[in-house]
Amino acid sequence: MSVAADIDILVSEVGPRDGLQSIGRVMPTEAKKAWIAAEAAAGVREIEVGSFVPAKLLPQLADTAEIVAFARTIPGLHVAALVPNFKGAQAAVEAGAHKITLPLSASESHSLKNLRRTHAQVLDEARQIGEMLKALPPERRPEFEGALSTAFGCTIEGVVPEAKVVELAVALMEAGCSEVGLSDTTGYANPTQVKRLTQAVWAAVGRDKLTGLHLHNTRGQGLANVVAALDIGLTTLDASLGGIGGCPFAPGASGNIVTEDLVFLLEAMGLRTGISIPKLLEVRRLVAEALPGEQLYGFVPDAGVPKGFRPAS
C-alpha cells in the first residue's frame, strides 16, 4: 500500500503468516489475536495475518478467515493475507482482507517443487483472480500483489536470471495484479543486486508498482540489503517479529529479517515508522510466552537501544 503521510517507511509484519507457517506447533487463535492487536497498538500499520491454504496443508493457519475478520476490526490496520490460488483469493475477499498476495516463484524448478505448478499455471490463477477482483465494487476490492519469490536466487537453480524476474513481473501486472513484490526467499540477495533488480523491474512496470521488498537474513545480510533498498527509495519492508519463520536451516540463521532490529535501524536513521520500540519489545514478550521454547532472533531486544536514543517517530 502507499505509505501514510505521517510515516516515511511502512514496516509490514509477516510473522503471523510467514512465521507461524514455518514452525511446527499451532498458535491458538486467541493468542494470534492478542499478538496482532498488540502489534497494531505498537504502531505497526500492516500485518500479513494468515494464508488461505487448505487446513490440511497448513493447520497452523486454518483460522485465517477468523483472524482476518478480527484484524479488520482494528482501526487503521491494513490487513494482508497470502493466497496460493483463485480459491484462496475468493476466501480472502469473503473474509475482507485489504490486500492479497499471490506468490510466484521466479525459479520454475522451485515453483514445481514447492507449489507443483508451472509459471503458466500460476499466471492463469493470477488472471482468474484479476477477473474476479475487477467484477467487485471498488470498496470491496483488495489490493492484489504478485510476489516474486526466489527473485534473488534459488537453492535449486542457483542464479535466477534478472530478465526472467522482469518478464514475470510484467506478466503478473498484465494478469491483473495491482502491484508486484520481490522476495529474497533464500537469503541470497546483496545490496548491489537489490538496487539493480529493483530498478530493472521499475523500468518494466513503473516505479509505483513495486514499492517493497521481502528480505531474509539467512546470511546476515538482511539489514545491509535494507540500506540499499532505502537508498533507491523503496518504502515498504517486510519483517517478522523475533525473526520467526522464513525457512531457517542453520542455528542462529534466522529467515525473515527481525522487526525489532529493522524498526531500530529505520528510527535511528531518522525515518519514521510510527512504531514504538518499547511497545514492540512488549509484543515480543507476549509472543515468546505464547510460543514457549521457540527460538526468537534479533539483537536489539538483547542489547536495548543506545543510551540517549531518540527515535524519529
Next chain:
Amino acid sequence: MSVAADIDILVSEVGPRDGLQSIGRVMPTEAKKAWIAAEAAAGVREIEVGSFVPAKLLPQLADTAEIVAFARTIPGLHVAALVPNFKGAQAAVEAGAHKITLPLSASESHSLKNLRRTHAQVLDEARQIGEMLKALPPERRPEFEGALSTAFGCTIEGVVPEAKVVELAVALMEAGCSEVGLSDTTGYANPTQVKRLTQAVWAAVGRDKLTGLHLHNTRGQGLANVVAALDIGLTTLDASLGGIGGCPFAPGASGNIVTEDLVFLLEAMGLRTGISIPKLLEVRRLVAEALPGEQLYGFVPDAGVPKGFRPAS
C-alpha cells in the same frame, strides 16, 4: 594503509587483538601464529596482531612482540598493533609493526573510566609518539593511526557530540598521527550517522586521512553500517573472525562485525577483497579448535554461500 591496486576494499582483521583481549583464556602463541599465517594465506592483507599493553593487564596479549616479529615474516602482510601509550609505541616500533594504533575515547568519561586518562593526557602521549616516529628513518617508521573510540556514542555519556569527534580528530592529526579512524565501540552507529560523521571528519582533516571504520554488530546493524560506509567511498573495514571480541554483553549479540559475513557481503557486491571465502572458513575451523567452547558468531559459516555464487576476487 592505502588499498592495493588489485583489491577494492581492505578488510583488516582485528581478532587476534580485539578478539583475544575480550575473552578470558590465553591462546597459546603457536596457535596465534597458525591463525595469523592461515588468515594471511586466505588473502587477508592486514591483521592487528596484538596490543603493547602491560602483561599484567592483558596476559592474553603478553606475547605481542613475538607475534609481531612472526607476522612480519609473512610476505605481503601489513602488521598492525595497538599501543596504549608512548612506551607501547616504542615497543611496537622495536618489534617492527607496520602500523600502530593509539585509541582515544571521544567520550572523556569513557576515557577516564577505561584508560584513566583525560583527552589532554592521551593527546600528550600522541605528541610524544609523533616526535619519536619523526626521528626514525622513513623505512622504520610505522603508520600512526589515532583511533577515536566511542565516536558514535557512549554507554556512559550517551550521545557524543559530533563537534567533539571532529575536534579530537584534528587534535590527533596535529599531534602527529598520519591518519585517524572512527570506532563504533558501543554498537550505537546507524548508517545515516556513519555518513554524516565521516564526512564531517573528512571536511576537517582531509579525505585521505580517514579511510576506514571499526564497526560493531551489537545491535545487528554492523553490515548495514558497512553499506553506508561503502556508499561514501570508505575503503578499509575492520572485522573479527567469528565475531570474537568487542565487549559482547548479550547472548547472540556479537561485538565486532564478523569477517566471514563481511567478506561475503563485499564479494557478493562485486568488491574485491583478495580473500578466499572457503579458505577463510578453514581459518574459522582452526580458531574454533584452538578455542574450544568459545562462542563464534556469523551467518555465512552456517548457511554457506549461495548456489552458483561467484566472488569478485
